[in-house]
Amino acid sequence: MSYVAPVKDMLFAINELAGLSEVNALPGCEDATAETVEAVLEENAKFAGEVVAPLNWEGDKAPSYWQDGQVFTTKGFKEAFKLFGEAGWQGVQHPQEFGGQGLPKLVATPCIEMLNSASISFALCPLLTDGAIEALLTAGSDEQKAIYLENLISGKWTGTMNLTEPQAGSDLAMVRSRAVPQGDGTYKVFGTKIFITYGEHDMAENIVHLVLARTPDAPEGVKGISLFIVPKFLVNADGSLGARNDAHCVSIEHKLGIKASPTAVLQFGDHGGAIGTLVGEENRGLEYMFIMMNAARFGVGMQGIGVAERAYQKAVQYARDRVQSRDLAGSAGPVSIIHHPDVRRMLMSMRAQTEGARSLAYVAAALSDVAHHHENPETRKANQTVYEYLVPIVKGWSTEMSLDVTSTGVQVHGGMGFIEETGAAQHYRDAKILTIYEGTTAIQANDLVGRKTVRDGGATAKALIAQVRAVEAELAAVGTPDMLAIQAQLALGSAALEDVVNFVVANVKQDIKAVFAGSVLYLKLAGIVLGGWQMARAALIAHKKLQAGEGDAAFYQAKIVTARFFADHILSAAQGLRSAIVSGSAGVLGLPVDQF
Amino acid sequence: MSYVAPVKDMLFAINELAGLSEVNALPGCEDATAETVEAVLEENAKFAGEVVAPLNWEGDKAPSYWQDGQVFTTKGFKEAFKLFGEAGWQGVQHPQEFGGQGLPKLVATPCIEMLNSASISFALCPLLTDGAIEALLTAGSDEQKAIYLENLISGKWTGTMNLTEPQAGSDLAMVRSRAVPQGDGTYKVFGTKIFITYGEHDMAENIVHLVLARTPDAPEGVKGISLFIVPKFLVNADGSLGARNDAHCVSIEHKLGIKASPTAVLQFGDHGGAIGTLVGEENRGLEYMFIMMNAARFGVGMQGIGVAERAYQKAVQYARDRVQSRDLAGSAGPVSIIHHPDVRRMLMSMRAQTEGARSLAYVAAALSDVAHHHENPETRKANQTVYEYLVPIVKGWSTEMSLDVTSTGVQVHGGMGFIEETGAAQHYRDAKILTIYEGTTAIQANDLVGRKTVRDGGATAKALIAQVRAVEAELAAVGTPDMLAIQAQLALGSAALEDVVNFVVANVKQDIKAVFAGSVLYLKLAGIVLGGWQMARAALIAHKKLQAGEGDAAFYQAKIVTARFFADHILSAAQGLRSAIVSGSAGVLGLPVDQF
Incomplete structure (x- = not known):
C-alpha cells in the first residue's frame, strides 16, 4: 500500500516542460528557485508517503461516521491534518501576508498531486479549503480576510463549498436557499445543501461554509445568487470562537469510494436561521463561486493524476512480485508477470496516460503563474486565456483517464484485484467520483465548447x-x-x-x-x-x-x-x-x- | 431497481440475425419453434424480472457470510433458487434424458442473459452448475451421469469448478493438489483451492465439486492434471446422501462486487482425505475442464451483456426522471436530462454496445447449435471452428464493454451515481470481475491469437x-x-x-x-x-x-x-x-x- 512520489518525473515536468526558470523570474516568484522547489517537493513527498499514504486504506475500512450531528473521521486523520497544517502545507500557494508560503501554482500543483496519491479522501479537505481561501482573497472584505484567512491557511479551520441542493445539481439556476438581511450587516440563511465535502468533521476547530443563497428580492436564475460565509461557530471580534451557528449536518452519504471523506447533508437555519455575512456584492455569488470552482476543477484534475499514479505504482509492484506462466520468448520456469507483453501494455498505458496528463497540468499551472505575476498585462491576459482553455481539459481528461488507469490497475492484479484487501479496487472506486464532482465531464465539455x-x-x-x-x-x-x-x-x-x-x-x-x-x-x-x-x-x-x-x-x-x-x-x-x-x-x- | 427483459430485441436477434428457423430445422431442435421460443423467453423474463431482480440489491447490502465452515446466502436466494430449479430453468439446454428441456443454445443464451441482468451473483450458481453438467455429459462415466446429472439439472444439487490455487491462477501448470488412488476406484484428494464460486452455500442439498489434481505419477505441467468429482456429501448407491466429505470451506472473500455470490477457499483432505472419483481418464483433466471453461466463458460474456442491459435500463430511467437545466435548443424551463445531447450520447453508447454484443453472442450460439446438431459432419466442423473463434471475443469484448457501459451508467446519474443506495454503482462493481474470471481478457486474447x-x-x-x-x-x-x-x-x-x-x-x-x-x-x-x-x-x-x-x-x-x-x-x-x-x-x- 506504499506510495513513493515520482519526484524525478515531477521535476522534469516542472523544469523542462513547464519552465520553472521563467516562472521563477516573475515578480513575486523569486523564492521558487530550482533548489527550493526540489527541497519543497522532497519534503512534501516524505509527508505524503509517510504520514498520509498509510491512512488511505484505513479510511476505506473505517470510514467517517455520523453520530448525533457530529462526524468522526477515520482514526489518524485528525492527527495527520494537524501535522499538515503545522508543516505549512495548506499555505504553499497562498500569500505570505496571511501566513502562506507564497509559492507559485507550479509548485503547489505537484504537492496537491502527491497528497491525492496518498489519499484522495484526506486531500479533499485541504482542496476545498484552498477554494475558500481563493474566494475570500478575491472577493472577501478586508474584515473577512482578517478574520478567516490566517486560520484557514494555518489549517486551524477548514473551508467548504455549498452549491448543490436536491433539485439543483449541475443547474445552479435552481438554487432555492434563502438569505434574509437582518439590518445589522448579517443575514439569516435557510436551506438544505447536499453533497458537501467535509461539511462536518472533527479535524479542525471551525468550518467556514461558503454558501450560495438568494436574497429576498433577487432575480430568478443564476443572476440572483449571492455568496455567504456561514461559519460553523460564529467568530467574535477578537477572533475567538463564539456560539454554535445554526448549520447542522443531518446525515452523511454511503458512497462507492472516498469513504473517509464525509459527504454531508447540511441544514441551514432549521433553528431560527444560520448567521452569515455576504461575500462581495449581492447577486454576484456565482461569479465568486467560479473562482473557487476553477481552482477546485484544476485540483480535481490533479486528483485524477494522483490516483492514477498510485494505481500505477501498485500495479507495477504486483506485476514484479507475482510469478505466473513462462516467458513467451521461452524460459525454463514461470516468470514474474511484468515480463508478459499484455501486462507490460497495461502498465505502459497507465504510465503514459499519467505522465501525459501530469505534463499538461503542470504546463497549465505555469501559464496560470504567468497570468498572475507577469508585469505585462497583455502577457497576463494571453496566458490566462490559454490557462482557462486548459482547465476543463485538465479536469475532464485527467479524471476520465484516471477511470481507465485505475480499472487497468485492478486488471493487472487479476483475481486478487477483486479482493478489497488488495487495495487496487479502492483506487477504482475512489476515482469514480472525479468525473462527476466539481462539474461532470459533460459540464467541463460545455465550458470548453x-x-x-x-x-x-x-x-x-x-x-x-x-x-x-x-x-x-x-x-x-x-x-x-x-x-x-x-x-x-x-x-x-x-x-x-x-x-x-x-x-x-x-x-x-x-x-x-x-x-x-x-x-x-x-x-x-x-x-x-x-x-x-x-x-x-x-x-x-x-x-x-x-x-x-x-x-x-x-x-x-x-x-x-x-x-x-x-x-x-x-x-x-x-x-x-x-x-x-x-x-x-x-x-x-x-x-x-x-x-x- | 427494476428490470424488464428486452424480449423484443432478443427475439429480433434470435429470429433475424441468428436464424432460429435454420436452428429449428436441425435434428433434435424440432421443439424450438418460433412460438415456443417466444413463450420460453416471456416466461423466463417474468421469472428474472419478478423473482430474481429484486434480490440483487439485497445481496449487495447483506452479502453471503461464512460462519463455522458454513456459508449463509442472502435472504431470499435459497427460495428463489428452489423456484428456479422447479421451473426447469437449470435444464433449458440440457438433455431431456436427464430431465432437461433439450432446447438449443440459442434459446438458453437469452435466458442466461436475463438471469444475469437480474443478478450476476444469483446467476453464477446456475452458470457453474451448467459447466459441471457439460463436463459430465462429455467425459463422465455412465455411473457418474446416473448419479449426478438429474440432480444437477433439477437444481437439487449445484456444481463448482476448482482450478485456482494460490500459486496457480492463469497458469494451471502450477496446480499442486494431489489425488491418491485408494485401490477401490476412488481417490483421496488433498489441496487448497481458492476463488471457488459458490464453493459453499445453503441453496442446495449437495455441492458437486469438480477438482483439478495430480495423481502420484503424473507428469509435470498441464499434461499431468486429472479431473475429479468430489461431492460435498458422498452419495450412496441408491442416490441418497451419505457422509460429509472432507472438503471444507475455510473462508470466503471480501470482494468489490458480486457480494452475494460466495467466493470460497476450499480445503480438501485436511482431515484424512476427500473422497473423489476420476472423470474420464487420468491426465486429461485440463481437456475436460476446457469443456466447462468454454461453456463458462461464453456464459461470462453473457454476464457482461446482462449487466450492461441492466445498467442501461437504470440509466434511462434516471435520465427520464431527473429534471435539470434547460434544453439547449431553448425551452422555458428545465427539462429531463434525457434531452441533453451528452446524456443522449452516453445512453446511446450503452445501448449500442449492448445490442452489438448481444447480436454477436446470439449468432455465435446458433453456430454452436449447428455444430452440435447438423447432419453433415463437415458443416458441424466448419460451424464449430467459427464458434470457437468467436468464444474469446464474446467473452473478452462483451465483458470489456460492460466495464465501459456500467461506468457510463454511473456517470449518467451524476452525484447520485456515487451513492450506493442508488444502485448504479453496484453494476459498476459487479462488472469488474467479468474481465478477470474464467480467464482474463489477456488469456482470451492469447487464445484468439x-x-x-x-x-x-x-x-x-x-x-x-x-x-x-x-x-x-x-x-x-x-x-x-x-x-x-x-x-x-x-x-x-x-x-x-x-x-x-x-x-x-x-x-x-x-x-x-x-x-x-x-x-x-x-x-x-x-x-x-x-x-x-x-x-x-x-x-x-x-x-x-x-x-x-x-x-x-x-x-x-x-x-x-x-x-x-x-x-x-x-x-x-x-x-x-x-x-x-x-x-x-x-x-x-x-x-x-x-x-x-
Missing part, C-alpha cells in the same frame, strides 16, 4: 495547434524512428483537433445540438492531442539530453519509450474521435425519447 | 471478414445516408481487421512478443468489427422491413439509429486500434523492467 472555443472563434485552440505543429516539425527534423513515429501520430492528432475546432465553430449556431453531441469527445480529443504534445516535447528534450550525454540516461530513454507508447496507443484514437464528432450526431440524436 | 488465428493461418478470421464485406456491399447497394455511413465505418473496420490478422500471422514466429503486445487490442478490434457487422445486418433487415411496411416501424427505425451510432462511435475506433497493434509494440516492450 461554449466559453473557451466558440466565444473566440477557436482562436485559442488554433494557437495551441500551431504550437503542436511546431513540435511536429522538430520531431521530423530529429528524424529517429521513435521521433518519426511520434510525429506521425501527433500530426494526425493535430489535424483531427483542427477539424473538430472548425466543426464546432462553424456549426454551433445552426445546429447546436449536433455540436454538443460531440462535446465530451472534443474534450477527450483535446486531452490526448495536448497531452501527446507535451509527451512529444518531453521526448525531444530527452533526446537532446541523451545526445549531449547529460543527466540520467535511463530516465531519458524511458521518457522516449513512454512518449512513443503514448503516440501509438493513446493519441492514435484521435481520428476515430474526430469522425465520431464530425459525423456522429445523427446516431446520438436520432432516437425518439420513447424508444429508449 | 494462438489457437484461433495462428493455427489456421488466419483462415477463419478471413472467412468472417469476407462475410463482413458482403454486408458492406449490401449497405452500399441500399445507399441511404445511414447505410452509407455505416458502410464507410464497416469498410474501415474490416480493412483494419484484415491488416491485423495478416500482421499476427506474418509476425508470430519471428517476433512473438510484438504480436502478443497487441493481442488484447486485436480482440477488441475483432469485437467492434464483428459486433458492427451484426449491427449493420440488423440495420439492413430493419430497412427492408420498413420498406415492406412490416412489423413495428418505431423498433426498426430505432435499430437503424442504433446501428448508425455503433458505426460512428464504436466501430470508428478501428483504425486507431489497428495502428496501435501494427506499430505499437516498440512502446509496449521498450522499457527495461527496472525503469517501471
Whole structure:
C-alpha cells in the first residue's frame, strides 16, 4: 500500500516542460528557485508517503461516521491534518501576508498531486479549503480576510463549498436557499445543501461554509445568487470562537469510494436561521463561486493524476512480485508477470496516460503563474486565456483517464484485484467520483465548447495547434524512428483537433445540438492531442539530453519509450474521435425519447 | 431497481440475425419453434424480472457470510433458487434424458442473459452448475451421469469448478493438489483451492465439486492434471446422501462486487482425505475442464451483456426522471436530462454496445447449435471452428464493454451515481470481475491469437471478414445516408481487421512478443468489427422491413439509429486500434523492467 512520489518525473515536468526558470523570474516568484522547489517537493513527498499514504486504506475500512450531528473521521486523520497544517502545507500557494508560503501554482500543483496519491479522501479537505481561501482573497472584505484567512491557511479551520441542493445539481439556476438581511450587516440563511465535502468533521476547530443563497428580492436564475460565509461557530471580534451557528449536518452519504471523506447533508437555519455575512456584492455569488470552482476543477484534475499514479505504482509492484506462466520468448520456469507483453501494455498505458496528463497540468499551472505575476498585462491576459482553455481539459481528461488507469490497475492484479484487501479496487472506486464532482465531464465539455472555443472563434485552440505543429516539425527534423513515429501520430492528432475546432465553430449556431453531441469527445480529443504534445516535447528534450550525454540516461530513454507508447496507443484514437464528432450526431440524436 | 427483459430485441436477434428457423430445422431442435421460443423467453423474463431482480440489491447490502465452515446466502436466494430449479430453468439446454428441456443454445443464451441482468451473483450458481453438467455429459462415466446429472439439472444439487490455487491462477501448470488412488476406484484428494464460486452455500442439498489434481505419477505441467468429482456429501448407491466429505470451506472473500455470490477457499483432505472419483481418464483433466471453461466463458460474456442491459435500463430511467437545466435548443424551463445531447450520447453508447454484443453472442450460439446438431459432419466442423473463434471475443469484448457501459451508467446519474443506495454503482462493481474470471481478457486474447488465428493461418478470421464485406456491399447497394455511413465505418473496420490478422500471422514466429503486445487490442478490434457487422445486418433487415411496411416501424427505425451510432462511435475506433497493434509494440516492450 506504499506510495513513493515520482519526484524525478515531477521535476522534469516542472523544469523542462513547464519552465520553472521563467516562472521563477516573475515578480513575486523569486523564492521558487530550482533548489527550493526540489527541497519543497522532497519534503512534501516524505509527508505524503509517510504520514498520509498509510491512512488511505484505513479510511476505506473505517470510514467517517455520523453520530448525533457530529462526524468522526477515520482514526489518524485528525492527527495527520494537524501535522499538515503545522508543516505549512495548506499555505504553499497562498500569500505570505496571511501566513502562506507564497509559492507559485507550479509548485503547489505537484504537492496537491502527491497528497491525492496518498489519499484522495484526506486531500479533499485541504482542496476545498484552498477554494475558500481563493474566494475570500478575491472577493472577501478586508474584515473577512482578517478574520478567516490566517486560520484557514494555518489549517486551524477548514473551508467548504455549498452549491448543490436536491433539485439543483449541475443547474445552479435552481438554487432555492434563502438569505434574509437582518439590518445589522448579517443575514439569516435557510436551506438544505447536499453533497458537501467535509461539511462536518472533527479535524479542525471551525468550518467556514461558503454558501450560495438568494436574497429576498433577487432575480430568478443564476443572476440572483449571492455568496455567504456561514461559519460553523460564529467568530467574535477578537477572533475567538463564539456560539454554535445554526448549520447542522443531518446525515452523511454511503458512497462507492472516498469513504473517509464525509459527504454531508447540511441544514441551514432549521433553528431560527444560520448567521452569515455576504461575500462581495449581492447577486454576484456565482461569479465568486467560479473562482473557487476553477481552482477546485484544476485540483480535481490533479486528483485524477494522483490516483492514477498510485494505481500505477501498485500495479507495477504486483506485476514484479507475482510469478505466473513462462516467458513467451521461452524460459525454463514461470516468470514474474511484468515480463508478459499484455501486462507490460497495461502498465505502459497507465504510465503514459499519467505522465501525459501530469505534463499538461503542470504546463497549465505555469501559464496560470504567468497570468498572475507577469508585469505585462497583455502577457497576463494571453496566458490566462490559454490557462482557462486548459482547465476543463485538465479536469475532464485527467479524471476520465484516471477511470481507465485505475480499472487497468485492478486488471493487472487479476483475481486478487477483486479482493478489497488488495487495495487496487479502492483506487477504482475512489476515482469514480472525479468525473462527476466539481462539474461532470459533460459540464467541463460545455465550458470548453461554449466559453473557451466558440466565444473566440477557436482562436485559442488554433494557437495551441500551431504550437503542436511546431513540435511536429522538430520531431521530423530529429528524424529517429521513435521521433518519426511520434510525429506521425501527433500530426494526425493535430489535424483531427483542427477539424473538430472548425466543426464546432462553424456549426454551433445552426445546429447546436449536433455540436454538443460531440462535446465530451472534443474534450477527450483535446486531452490526448495536448497531452501527446507535451509527451512529444518531453521526448525531444530527452533526446537532446541523451545526445549531449547529460543527466540520467535511463530516465531519458524511458521518457522516449513512454512518449512513443503514448503516440501509438493513446493519441492514435484521435481520428476515430474526430469522425465520431464530425459525423456522429445523427446516431446520438436520432432516437425518439420513447424508444429508449 | 427494476428490470424488464428486452424480449423484443432478443427475439429480433434470435429470429433475424441468428436464424432460429435454420436452428429449428436441425435434428433434435424440432421443439424450438418460433412460438415456443417466444413463450420460453416471456416466461423466463417474468421469472428474472419478478423473482430474481429484486434480490440483487439485497445481496449487495447483506452479502453471503461464512460462519463455522458454513456459508449463509442472502435472504431470499435459497427460495428463489428452489423456484428456479422447479421451473426447469437449470435444464433449458440440457438433455431431456436427464430431465432437461433439450432446447438449443440459442434459446438458453437469452435466458442466461436475463438471469444475469437480474443478478450476476444469483446467476453464477446456475452458470457453474451448467459447466459441471457439460463436463459430465462429455467425459463422465455412465455411473457418474446416473448419479449426478438429474440432480444437477433439477437444481437439487449445484456444481463448482476448482482450478485456482494460490500459486496457480492463469497458469494451471502450477496446480499442486494431489489425488491418491485408494485401490477401490476412488481417490483421496488433498489441496487448497481458492476463488471457488459458490464453493459453499445453503441453496442446495449437495455441492458437486469438480477438482483439478495430480495423481502420484503424473507428469509435470498441464499434461499431468486429472479431473475429479468430489461431492460435498458422498452419495450412496441408491442416490441418497451419505457422509460429509472432507472438503471444507475455510473462508470466503471480501470482494468489490458480486457480494452475494460466495467466493470460497476450499480445503480438501485436511482431515484424512476427500473422497473423489476420476472423470474420464487420468491426465486429461485440463481437456475436460476446457469443456466447462468454454461453456463458462461464453456464459461470462453473457454476464457482461446482462449487466450492461441492466445498467442501461437504470440509466434511462434516471435520465427520464431527473429534471435539470434547460434544453439547449431553448425551452422555458428545465427539462429531463434525457434531452441533453451528452446524456443522449452516453445512453446511446450503452445501448449500442449492448445490442452489438448481444447480436454477436446470439449468432455465435446458433453456430454452436449447428455444430452440435447438423447432419453433415463437415458443416458441424466448419460451424464449430467459427464458434470457437468467436468464444474469446464474446467473452473478452462483451465483458470489456460492460466495464465501459456500467461506468457510463454511473456517470449518467451524476452525484447520485456515487451513492450506493442508488444502485448504479453496484453494476459498476459487479462488472469488474467479468474481465478477470474464467480467464482474463489477456488469456482470451492469447487464445484468439494462438489457437484461433495462428493455427489456421488466419483462415477463419478471413472467412468472417469476407462475410463482413458482403454486408458492406449490401449497405452500399441500399445507399441511404445511414447505410452509407455505416458502410464507410464497416469498410474501415474490416480493412483494419484484415491488416491485423495478416500482421499476427506474418509476425508470430519471428517476433512473438510484438504480436502478443497487441493481442488484447486485436480482440477488441475483432469485437467492434464483428459486433458492427451484426449491427449493420440488423440495420439492413430493419430497412427492408420498413420498406415492406412490416412489423413495428418505431423498433426498426430505432435499430437503424442504433446501428448508425455503433458505426460512428464504436466501430470508428478501428483504425486507431489497428495502428496501435501494427506499430505499437516498440512502446509496449521498450522499457527495461527496472525503469517501471
